[in-house]
Amino acid sequence: MSNPIYLDYHSTTPVDRRVAEKVYDYMVNNFGNSSSIDHIFGDRTQEAIKKAKRQIADLINSSPQEIIFTSGTTESINLVIQGLQPSRIIISPVEHKAVIDTCQAMAKKGLAEIIWLKVDKKARIDFNHLEKVCSQGADLLCIMGANNEVGNIYPIEEIGKIAQKYHIPFLCDGSQAVGKIPVNFEDWGITFLTISGHKLYAPKGIGALVIRKGYRLQPLIYGGGHQNGIRSGTLNVSGIVGLGEACYLRQLEMQEDESAIALKRNHLQSLLQSKIPQLVINGDTENRLAGNLHISIPNVPNSAIIARIRHKLAISTGSACSSATVSPSHVLRAMNLSDDLIEGALRIGVGKFTRDIEIEKSADIITNAVEKIFQLTSIYDADKFTRI
Numbered sequence: 001m002s003n004p005i006y007l008d009y010h011s012t013t014p015v016d017r018r019v020a021e022k023v024y025d026y027m028v029n030n031f032g033n034s035s036s037i038d039h040i041f042g043d044r045t046q047e048a049i050k051k052a053k054r055q056i057a058d059l060i061n062s063s064p065q066e067i068i069f070t071s072g073t074t075e076s077i078n079l080v081i082q083g084l085q086p087s088r089i090i091i092s093p094v095e096h097k098a099v100i101d102t103c104q105a106m107a108k109k110g111l112a113e114i115i116w117l118k119v120d121k122k123a124r125i126d127f128n129h130l131e132k133v134c135s136q137g138a139d140l141l142c143i144m145g146a147n148n149e150v151g152n153i154y155p156i157e158e159i160g161k162i163a164q165k166y167h168i169p170f171l172c173d174g175s176q177a178v179g180k181i182p183v184n185f186e187d188w189g190i191t192f193l194t195i196s197g198h199k200l201y202a203p204k205g206i207g208a209l210v211i212r213k214g215y216r217l218q219p220l221i222y223g224g225g226h227q228n229g230i231r232s233g234t235l236n237v238s239g240i241v242g243l244g245e246a247c248y249l250r251q252l253e254m255q256e257d258e259s260a261i262a263l264k265r266n267h268l269q270s271l272l273q274s275k276i277p278q279l280v281i282n283g284d285t286e287n288r289l290a291g292n293l294h295i296s297i298p299n300v301p302n303s304a305i306i307a308r309i310r311h312k313l314a315i316s317t318g319s320a321c322s323s324a325t326v327s328p329s330h331v332l333r334a335m336n337l338s339d340d341l342i343e344g345a346l347r348i349g350v351g352k353f354t355r356d357i358e359i360e361k362s363a364d365i366i367t368n369a370v371e372k373i374f375q376l377t378s379i380y381d382a383d384k385f386t387r388i
Helices: 016-029 040-060 073-084 097-108 127-135 154-166 235-273 302-309 330-335 339-343 356-376
Strands: 067-070 088-091 113-116 140-142 170-173 192-196 206-209 292-296 345-347
Touching: 016 235, 040 067, 040 235, 067 073, 073 097, 073 140, 073 170, 073 192, 073 206, 088 097, 088 127, 088 302, 097 170, 113 140, 127 154, 154 170, 170 339, 170 345, 235 292, 235 356, 292 339, 302 345, 302 356, 330 339, 339 345
Parallel strands: 088 113, 088 140, 140 170, 170 192
Antiparallel strands: 067 206, 192 206, 292 345
C-alpha cells in the first residue's frame, strides 16, 4: 500500500531535510551539555544556541536576548499566563485550547476574570468591542497571529497598538503565523510571542517564547536557574539548532514558498467547488494562511468522510490539540455556525512539500467519498452533485 497523501500541515509539518541534518549533527557529534563550562563540548553547544537565537530573532525582528526556549507553544502559553498571574484577561473565543484552558483553570480557582471578545461568523475580531474592553483595563490580552482551524490571519499590528494605548501586555500565539507570514515583534507592540518548531519544518518538542524587555515571569519549572531562572532544565540543543535553522530557511524562502502553496490551495478549492457545488468555505477567505482550506459539506458528517479516506488522505476534522475530545470545535461554535456546517467541517492544510499531483488526487479522493456517502444515505441528487 502506498503512503497516504499528507494535507494536515496545521497539525504538524515534516522536518526539512536540511534542518534534520543539523539536528542529527548536534545529537551525534556536537552533543555536549550547554551548561558544561569546563570543556569544548559545552562551548560548542553554547555557540550553537547563540546562533539559533540570532536566526529566530532575525525572522521576527526581536533581540536574541528576548528569547527563551521551551518545549513548544503550549508550555510557552502556560508560562506567560501562569507566570504573569493576571487577574483580568481579555481573550478571543477562537484561541488555541492552551490559552482557553489555562485561563479557565485560573478562573475556576478564583485567580482571574475572563473577558471574552466578540467574533463574527468568519471568526473575525470585533474591533469596536476590543477597544471597549481594553479601555476598561486588563492585565493581559490574548489574540493569536493566525487561527489553527479556519486559518484567519489577524491584524496583529493594529491589535498591538490598542494594547499599547491602554498599557495592556499582549500575548500573541504565533505558532501558526511565524514562518508563514511576516511577524514583527519589535514594531507591532507584542509583549509575548510563542513559536512552535514543528509548525515550520523543525522537530516536535522544541519552541521559543519571546519576552519583551522589562517583563518578568514567575517560573513554572525550578532547578538549576537555566535561562535566567525563567525556565530551568537542560536545554534541548539539537532541537534548538533545528528551530534556528528552520527559522533561517523560512526567512530565505517563506515568500516564495507561501505563494506556491496558495496556488496549490486555490487549485484544490476550485476542484472541490466544481465537483461539490454545496461545499462551503469557512473563515475569512480574504485574510487566511496560504495553505489553509477549511470547508463544510452540509448533510455529510465529517467523521464519515474521514472513515472512508483515512488510508488514502490525511486531513482532519479540527485541531489536533483537541483530538482527544469528541465535542464540536470551540472555534466553529464561537463563529455561531449551524450544526450541519459544524458536523460537516474538514480542515485541509497544504504545505511546501505538497506536490501538484497530490492536489489532483486529493480532490478525487474527497469527492468520491462524498458521492458514496450521498448514495448510501439515499440523499444523492444528480442535479446537486457533479460526478467525476
